[in-house]
Amino acid sequence: STMHVPTAAPKPNIFAGLSDVSISGDIPVEGEINVPVGTPIQDKEYSTLDEPVKDTILRDLKAVGKKFVHVMYPKKSSALLRDWDLWGPLLLCVTLALMLQGGSVNSKEDGGPQFAEVFVIIWFGSVIITLNSKLLGGTISFFQSLCVLGYCIMPLTVAMVVCRLVLLGGSWRFSFIVRLIVVTASFSWSTFASTAFLADYQPPNRKALVVYPVFLFYFVIGWMILTV
Amino acid sequence: MAANSDFLLTFQEFDSSESHLGGNGDATTISIEDTGAGSHKPQKQRRSAPVTSFEEDNDPLANDDKTELLSGQKRSSPFWTFEYYQTFFDVETHQVRERILGSLLPWPGRNFVHLYIRNNPDLYGPFWICATLVFVIAICGNISDFLVDLGKPQNKYVPEFRKVTIAATAIYSYAWLVPLALWGLLVWRNSKVMNIVSYSFLEIVCVYGYSLAVYIPAVVLWLLPYEAVRWFSIVVALCLSGSILVLTFWPAVRDDQPRVAIAIMTAIMALHILLAFGCKAYFFSTLEDEHTAVDAVVGHGTKSSPTMKMHRTNTMS
Numbered sequence: 337s338t339m340h341v342p343t344a345a346p347k348p349n350i351f352a353g354l355s356d357v358s359i360s361g362d363i364p365v366e367g368e369i370n371v372p373v374g375t376p377i378q379d380k381e382y383s384t385l386d387e388p389v390k391d392t393i394l395r396d397l398k399a400v401g402k403k404f405v406h407v408m409y410p411k412k413s414s415a416l417l418r419d420w421d422l423w424g425p426l427l428l429c430v431t432l433a434l435m436l437q438g439g440s441v442n443s444k445e446d447g448g449p450q451f452a453e454v455f456v457i458i459w460f461g462s463v464i465i466t467l468n469s470k471l472l473g474g475t476i477s478f479f480q481s482l483c484v485l486g487y488c489i490m491p492l493t494v495a496m497v498v499c500r501l502v503l504l505g506g507s508w509r510f511s512f513i514v515r516l517i518v519v520t521a522s523f524s525w526s527t528f529a530s531t532a533f534l535a536d537y538q539p540p541n542r543k544a545l546v547v548y549p550v551f552l553f554y555f556v557i558g559w560m561i562l563t564v
Numbered sequence: 565m566a567a568n569s570d571f572l573l574t575f576q577e578f579d580s581s582e583s584h585l586g587g588n589g590d591a592t593t594i595s596i597e598d599t600g601a602g603s604h605k606p607q608k609q610r611r612s613a614p615v616t617s618f619e620e621d622n623d624p625l626a627n628d629d630k631t632e633l634l635s636g637q638k639r640s641s642p643f644w645t646f647e648y649y650q651t652f653f654d655v656e657t658h659q660v661r662e663r664i665l666g667s668l669l670p671w672p673g674r675n676f677v678h679l680y681i682r683n684n685p686d687l688y689g690p691f692w693i694c695a696t697l698v699f700v701i702a703i704c705g706n707i708s709d710f711l712v713d714l715g716k717p718q719n720k721y722v723p724e725f726r727k728v729t730i731a732a733t734a735i736y737s738y739a740w741l742v743p744l745a746l747w748g749l750l751v752w753r754n755s756k757v758m759n760i761v762s763y764s765f766l767e768i769v770c771v772y773g774y775s776l777a778v779y780i781p782a783v784v785l786w787l788l789p790y791e792a793v794r795w796f797s798i799v800v801a802l803c804l805s806g807s808i809l810v811l812t813f814w815p816a817v818r819d820d821q822p823r824v825a826i827a828i829m830t831a832i833m834a835l836h837i838l839l840a841f842g843c844k845a846y847f848f849s850t851l852e853d854e855h856t857a858v859d860a861v862v863g864h865g866t867k868s869s870p871t872m873k874m875h876r877t878n879t880m881s
Contacts, residue, residue, distance in 0.1 A: 453725060470646075471653040472688070541656040549692060556699055560725075563706065 400424045407487050407529050417480045417533065425486020428493050429458045432557075435496050436564050454560070461553045462486060469538065469546045476537040485550070488530040492554065495522035496561045515562060523558035527551050652687040652766070660689055667774040670807040676774070677767050677812055685766035690773020694739045697776055700783050701735070702728040705847030708787055727847065738839050739776060743768040746813075749828065753820055761815045771812050775805040779840070786848055794848075798840055806836055 384392070400423050433454035466481040474481075499515045506514075531547050538546045641648040666680045705727060747765045754762055763771075782801035786794050809832050817825040 468653075468688070468692075471650050473650070473653075541658070544657040545655070545660060545688060549695075552692075552696060552699065559699075559703055 396421075396423065400427070403487055404490055407490050417476070417484065420480045420483035422479070422483060422486065425462075425483065425489070428486060428489045429455060432458070432489065432493050432496060432561075435500065436560055457560075458486075458489065458557070461556075465549045465553055468549055469534070472542045472545055473539045474534075474537050474546065476534060481534065484530055484533045485553070488526045488533075488554075489557065491522040491525040491529070492519075492557050492561060495519050495558070499561060519558045519562045523554045526554045530554075652685070654684060655686040655688055659684075660686075663689055663770075663774050664693075664777050667777050667808055668804060670804060670811055672811060675812060675815065676771055676808055677763060680774075685764070685770045687766070687769070689777075690739060690769050693773050693777050693780075694735050697780055697783070698728065698732045698735050700780055701731045701843055701847050704783050704787055705731075708848050711787075711789065731843070731847065734839070734843070735776070738835070739772050740769065742835055743772050746828075746832070750816055753817070753824065753828075757820045763812075763816060771809065775808045778804045783843075786844065794844075798844060802837060802840055806833055809833070809836065 399419060399421065403421075403424055433451045436454050437451050462482050462485040465485060466478055469476065469481060470478065476484075495518045498518050502511045502514050502518075505511075527547070527550055530550055534546070534550075535543060641651070663680045666674075666676060670676070702725075743765065747763070747768050750762065750768075778801050782797045785797035788794070810829060813832060814825075814829065817828050820828075
């Protein structure tokens with residue numbers, strides 16, 4: 337008699353659970369399928385590339401002008417910080433340095449600040465103040481801070497123009513008092529405006545530590561305007 | 565006494581060692597935390613506790629080990645990252661204000677470093693106090709020269725901005741190079757004589773920086789044309805800031821040979837006096853010129869020239 341040897345032991349069905357799984361064809365897939373829309377974007381780039389130069393310049397000038405208006409009426413708006421640019425500060429700095437340039441060519445003791453000195457003071461001072469606020473834990477970016485500090489020089493530039501006009505006529509005593517009032521008002525306006533923009537980005541216990549260098553910076557510029 | 569043991573039981577450990585040593589209440593208040601905000605609160609609370617009589621000797625003994633330990637813990641970032649330098653600006657407004665007020669009012673027995681710096685030396689105070697002093701000296705020197713020349717006819721008012729650079733160089737080199745030299749000297753003496761108190765370079769920079777704060781109102785007082793007021797203000801400023809330096813550095817050098825200790829303290833004070841009188845001499849006119857100016861104003865009355873410029877003769881003595 338033959339013995340039936342089970343030829344195959346029942347395999348341990350390690351795939352037992354998997355037999356229930358079936359991959360159906362209609363599993364929902366989530367996601368977006370985007371076909372990159374080429375032509376409209378290219379049209380936009382063409383539109384700014386092809387526009388006349390006058391339009392480009394006017395658009396930048398309008399942006400700069402809008403920021404000047406923001407400085408004149410400092411509300412808590414983020415427009416100055418969102419679209420920062422350094423054209424405005426450069427314009428103001430050059431204007432100020434040209435007007436502050438001291439003395440005439442033939443004076444031996446030319447004590448007024450030279451163009452380079454004013455330029456360096458303004459930009460170096462802004463960089464130092466920005467570094468100071470970042471080291472104290474401020475969350476504002478480097479160039480945004482430079483932009484705000486530069487734009488807030490505008491009241492002082494206006495004061496400079498007024499001082500030059502006042503110097504043209506009138507007695508010296510009277511003109512000095514008027515200039516003192518104008519410069520004091522404009523430097524406090526500058527400090528207040530830049531504080532209004534920058535205050536939100538500083539840690540709460542260190543606001544005075546950040547505002548004081550700004551105050552010193554505008555005070556020194558105001559002093560330069562008053563004495564030249 | 566039962567009350568005493570309850571006292572010992574209720575308080576935490578480091579407080580009991582405090583009463584053992586009879587040391588300064590602030591000596592053991594160093595909290596081992598890395599983050600900035602957390603470590604300041606216990607300091608503030610401790611400082612408000614009344615400071616009773618204490619031995620200066622025991623204070624550094626208990627303090628110094630922890631000082632060395634923690635100063636290593638704080639600067640954990642490598643020096644080329646921004647975060648490393650942020651640790652030097654880890655101060656808040658009230659701390660800076662307290663440090664400045666503490667530098668204006670020295671008290672024998674109160675060590676400025678131990679009381680106010682508390683191994684959190686900052687660079688904000690020294691840097692901005694020096695900057696303020698530079699501009700105040702330049703501006704007040706300018707004003708005083710202008711006031712001298714007010715009565716002279718045909719005076720030219722010259723702002724003289726090169727004085728700002730000279731003032732900046734003088735003050736910043738005093739406030740940063742002298743601490744460097746002093747720190748090197750103290751480290752060298754420390755290797756020869758076992759001093760109990762030693763300061764890190766940044767703490768010395770802090771002491772020098774904050775001690776210059778008293779000069780700011782003093783320089784503003786120099787505007788008044790009365791010689792008595794000027795001498796009074798410079799002497800008072802010298803005494804206050806000099807005593808801060810003396811009280812800070814005397815514990816560090818007194819264990820040395822007496823001649824070396826006296827020599828170091830004399831050098832510190834001599835440099836300080838040199839800075840004060842040098843600034844006064846260079847940036848401010850002397851009073852003789854003011855007398856002639858006053859006579860001129862009385863004699864000639866006011867004047868206004870159409871060009872609004874006035875000549876100024878160089879009258880520095």
